[in-house]
Amino acid sequence: MRKSSLLKLVLVFLFLQQNIFAQELYMPRNIKEAYEKGTRSMDGLPGKKYWQNHGKYDMDITVNPTTKMVSGAETIVYENNSADTLRNMVIRFVNNIHKPSSPRGGSVSNDFLSNGLTITSLKINGEVYKEDARNWGTVGNVKMNKVILPHSKATLEIEWNYPLSKESGREGQIDETTFYVAYSYPRVSVFDDYNRWDRLPHTDRQEFYNDFNDYSYTVKAPKNYVVYGTGDLLNPDEVLQPEFAARLKKSYTTDEVVHIANEKEMSSGVVTQQKEWNSWKFQANNITDVCFGLSNHYVWDAGSVVVDAKTKRRASTQATYDIVKGTDFRNSVKNSNYALSWFSNNWPGVPYPYSKMTAFQGFADMEYPMMVNDSQVGDPNFAQFVQDHEIAHTYFPFYMGINETRYAFMDEGWATTFEYLIGIEERGKEAADKFYKEFRIDYYINDSSAEEDQPIISMSTQVSEAGYGNNSYGKASLSYLALKDLLGDEQFKKALHFYMETWNGKHPIPWDYFNCMNTSSGKNLNWFFNNWFFSNNYIDLMIEKVESVNSKNSIWVKNVGGFAIPFDVVVVYKDGSKEIFHQKPSIWQTNQKNTVITLKSDKKIKSIALDNGIFMDASPLNNIWNY
Numbered sequence: 001m002r003k004s005s006l007l008k009l010v011l012v013f014l015f016l017q018q019n020i021f022a023q024e025l026y027m028p029r030n031i032k033e034a035y036e037k038g039t040r041s042m043d044g045l046p047g048k049k050y051w052q053n054h055g056k057y058d059m060d061i062t063v064n065p066t067t068k069m070v071s072g073a074e075t076i077v078y079e080n081n082s083a084d085t086l087r088n089m090v091i092r093f094v095n096n097i098h099k100p101s102s103p104r105g106g107s108v109s110n111d112f113l114s115n116g117l118t119i120t121s122l123k124i125n126g127e128v129y130k131e132d133a134r135n136w137g138t139v140g141n142v143k144m145n146k147v148i149l150p151h152s153k154a155t156l157e158i159e160w161n162y163p164l165s166k167e168s169g170r171e172g173q174i175d176e177t178t179f180y181v182a183y184s185y186p187r188v189s190v191f192d193d194y195n196r197w198d199r200l201p202h203t204d205r206q207e208f209y210n211d212f213n214d215y216s217y218t219v220k221a222p223k224n225y226v227v228y229g230t231g232d233l234l235n236p237d238e239v240l241q242p243e244f245a246a247r248l249k250k251s252y253t254t255d256e257v258v259h260i261a262n263e264k265e266m267s268s269g270v271v272t273q274q275k276e277w278n279s280w281k282f283q284a285n286n287i288t289d290v291c292f293g294l295s296n297h298y299v300w301d302a303g304s305v306v307v308d309a310k311t312k313r314r315a316s317t318q319a320t321y322d323i324v325k326g327t328d329f330r331n332s333v334k335n336s337n338y339a340l341s342w343f344s345n346n347w348p349g350v351p352y353p354y355s356k357m358t359a360f361q362g363f364a365d366m367e368y369p370m371m372v373n374d375s376q377v378g379d380p381n382f383a384q385f386v387q388d389h390e391i392a393h394t395y396f397p398f399y400m401g402i403n404e405t406r407y408a409f410m411d412e413g414w415a416t417t418f419e420y421l422i423g424i425e426e427r428g429k430e431a432a433d434k435f436y437k438e439f440r441i442d443y444y445i446n447d448s449s450a451e452e453d454q455p456i457i458s459m460s461t462q463v464s465e466a467g468y469g470n471n472s473y474g475k476a477s478l479s480y481l482a483l484k485d486l487l488g489d490e491q492f493k494k495a496l497h498f499y500m501e502t503w504n505g506k507h508p509i510p511w512d513y514f515n516c517m518n519t520s521s522g523k524n525l526n527w528f529f530n531n532w533f534f535s536n537n538y539i540d541l542m543i544e545k546v547e548s549v550n551s552k553n554s555i556w557v558k559n560v561g562g563f564a565i566p567f568d569v570v571v572v573y574k575d576g577s578k579e580i581f582h583q584k585p586s587i588w589q590t591n592q593k594n595t596v597i598t599l600k601s602d603k604k605i606k607s608i609a610l611d612n613g614i615f616m617d618a619s620p621l622n623n624i625w626n627y
Contacts, residue, residue: 023526025514026457026534030194039193040509044516045502051081052211052401052507053191059217061184062277063164063294065177065225070184071161073121078154078188086148088141089124089156090197093117094183096138097204098165103137105205105465111167117186121159133160138202139189158186169204170364170373171291177225178298178322180362180373182291190403192507200405205468206460207404207411208397210288212505219280221294224269226261228300228320228358229292230370231284239278244271251302252316257333261300263323271300284354284369286505288398291368293360299323301330305337307344307352315340315352321361321376328376328383332359335384339391339422347421348395348414348496357394359387367393367415384426385419385435392418400500401507408460408468410510413476416440420477420614436614440477444470445539445616457510457533478539478565478615479532485566486528486585487521495520527589528564537562541610542622544594548605555597555608555625564588565615569597574604580611 027035034040038049061072080086096102099116119133124144133140148154164179165172171182190198190211198209219227227239236245244261251258261271272278284290302318317340319332336357344351354370362373365386372390377383395418396411397404404411420440423432443466444452451467456475460468484492498520499513508516514529531537540561547554555569565588569581579601587595610623617623 023530025511025526025529027511031509031511034194035511037193040512042515044499044512044514044519046506050506051083051193053081053188054079055188055211055213057185057187057213057215057217057290059185059215060220061181061217062220063179063181063225065179065222065296068164068166068173068179069161070164070181071159072185073159074157074185076156076158076188078148078156080148080150080152080154080191082191082193083150084191084196085150086154086191087144088197089144089148089154090189090191090199091133091136091140091142091186092138092189092198092202093133093136093140093162093186094138094202094208095162095165095171096136097202099137101137103201103203105203108204109167112165112169114163114165117160117162119158119160119186121157123155123157125154133186139199140186141199156188160186168363170366174293174295174362175322178293178295180291180293180360180364181219182368182373183289184291190507194509198403198405200461202405203461205465206406206408208289209403209405210401212286212288212401214285215287215290216281216283217290219282219292219294220277221280222277222296223272223274224266224296225278225294226266226271226296226298226300226320227278227280227292227294228318228360228371229280229282230287230290230356230368231282232355234281234283235279239273239280241270241273248302251318252304252314255303255305255337257301257303259299260302263297263299266297266299287354287369288401289369291371293320293358293362293371293373295320297322298326298361301333303333303337305341307340309345309351313351315354316356318356318358319360320358326361326376328374328378328380329359329361331380331384332387335359335387336391338426339388342422342425343392343395343418346425347418347493348500349493350395350399350497350500352394353399354394357391366390367398369394369398381427385423388422388426389415389419392422395500399505400503401505403507403509404460406459406461407457407510408472409456409476410508410513412472413480416473416477417480420481433614437616440474441614441616444474445618453536453538455534455536478563481614482532482563482565482585483517483525483528487523491521527592528585531562531564531588531592535562538618539563539565539612539615540618541565541567541612542619543608543610543625546608546625551600551602553599553601553605553608555599557595557597557610559588559593559595561618562592563615564592565612567615568611568613569599570609570611571599571601571605572607572609573601574606577603 038047056077059074098114317336321329364373367390392415396414499516538561544556
């Protein structure tokens with residue numbers, strides 16, 4: 001038996017011994033049904049009947065820089081591992097967000113709009129379907145003539161084309177000869193155990209939910225265009241001139257930055273093979289998506305870094321950018337090396353799971369499997385912060401198959417937490433705290449609109465822009481940091497690793513996270529999860545009164561906002577000395593509204609203050625008591 005499997009059995013045993021919880025967590029009826037049917041388990045593990053579907057994608061994609069058209073042909077072998085008979089094939093094409101008729105979370109310019117997807121051929125199990133997709137939004141439906149039985153496979157063959165939008169968002173035209181090509185192929189939408197077909201439209205605000213699939217894909221591009229894609233480049237010698245292929249291979253084994261192709265070399269047309277078109281072949285397995293970018297003038301840097309100290313496995317780190325307009329990206333390879341090493345060895349402390357990470361200069365500040373598409377900001381510190389955040393998403397949602405569309409806090413909150421923790425290492429705690437408060441918390445805590453205090457568990461599709469942003473990023477991150485304080489670093493990391501190992505390559509939902517943390521910590525944390533995720537709480541403490549009797553000082557603290565946060569009691573004595581008494585979130589477990597803290601001291605007190613640190617207080621003036 002593997003050590004990890006034995007550990008899971010021990011944790012489950014402990015869970016069963018002591019997990020008669022005082023509180024139950026609210027569950028929607030469809031989530032309850034999944035637990036009742038045994039696809040999910042209250043111990044945090046996937047249920048005995050857990051399943052998920054899988055696709056094997058083989059794609060040939062062509063990008064025409066002249067017409068700005070993407071065209072492709074794909075074969076998908078789709079495995080229905082469920083006990084359901086599938087009568088419809090639900091196909092997702094995110095790029096239809098550019099169609100004028102598609103619902104969007106905000107206004108767009110005419111340059112953002114396009115005609116969207118056209119399907120020129122569609123076959124399912126060899127049968128031809130007359131479907132051109134012209135009436136589809138970001139999700140389309142094909143009523144199948146023959147059903148797909150449980151535990152069987154179907155083969156889809158699709159030929160398609162669509163235009164690259166002139167205005168680049170998460171994908172599209174970066175400049176006249178540079179393109180970021182993401183969400184570029186029709187894909188089978190997720191069919192899962194708690195919601196069946198995922199038919200929620202993409203609105204350009206909420207993000208994505210994809211199955212783990214295997215991908216082999218070829219990108220056909222004109223000579224002098226370099227293609228950077230998710231997965232391993234299988235044929236560098238077929239698409240690059242020998243000198244440049246050699247530089248790329250060298251970069252796989254060194255920490256140093258290798259300048260694979262500079263501006264002069266790119267403009268001279270000596271980098272790629274000089275065939276009219278080159279076919280760049282990539283492969284990536286057990287991954288939620290693939291994308292690529294291409295340019296005929298971006299420079300190309302690369303290096304690598306050890307991401308697994310035990311096996312000495314390295315990951316390739318690459319960057320491509322405009323040498324004049326992309327000054328932030330000159331340090332991208334070094335920043336990636338640092339981030340991949342730090343995330344692998346510190347927080348979350350799980351070795352980077354992929355073979356490559358590429359930073360591409362675009363406009364999105366957005367994560368993709370093995371790639372980030374970041375904008376030029378002109379500030380090297382902020383550029384590193386953005387790159388850190390997007391790389392952190394490797395773990396959530398890519399290592400964990402998060403449903404970002406419904407539960408964005410399950411990935412954005414973690415990326416925000418890891419961005420803060422690596423920031424402490426990069427810039428020091430004082431600077432990291434200051435930045436975290438200003439960039440992530442200040443707007444939330446100082447906006448009194450009712451939208452700010454919606455429960456974090458609220459579906460991401462059901463809260464507006466401000467509520468969505470704060471639930472997904474700041475509030476969720478604070479909940480994870482509060483739990484880290486409550487459990488302590490060692491136990492928190494063990495619990496986090498249990499959750500990540502248990503649900504790596506699968507589709508966890510919030511209740512799986514809650515149950516995993518309960519099981520792995522051996523604690524009843526439902527009071528904490530109810531407090532942080534299912535309430536309308538916010539952050540606001542106050543000192544109601546202080547009583548001094550016989551050298552004992554009793555401090556009556558009221559939790560006006562309700563969140564179970566950690567805080568410090570800062571005591572300044574009349575002789576100028578100071579003591580700090582840290583209070584963990586567990587102080588609120590019994591009574592989440594009031595607590596009394598008693599301190600014993602023979603010294604005369606000048607003042608007492610509550611310091612919440614990064615847990616910014618909505619009314620800080622009543623956190624001070626002067627004698």
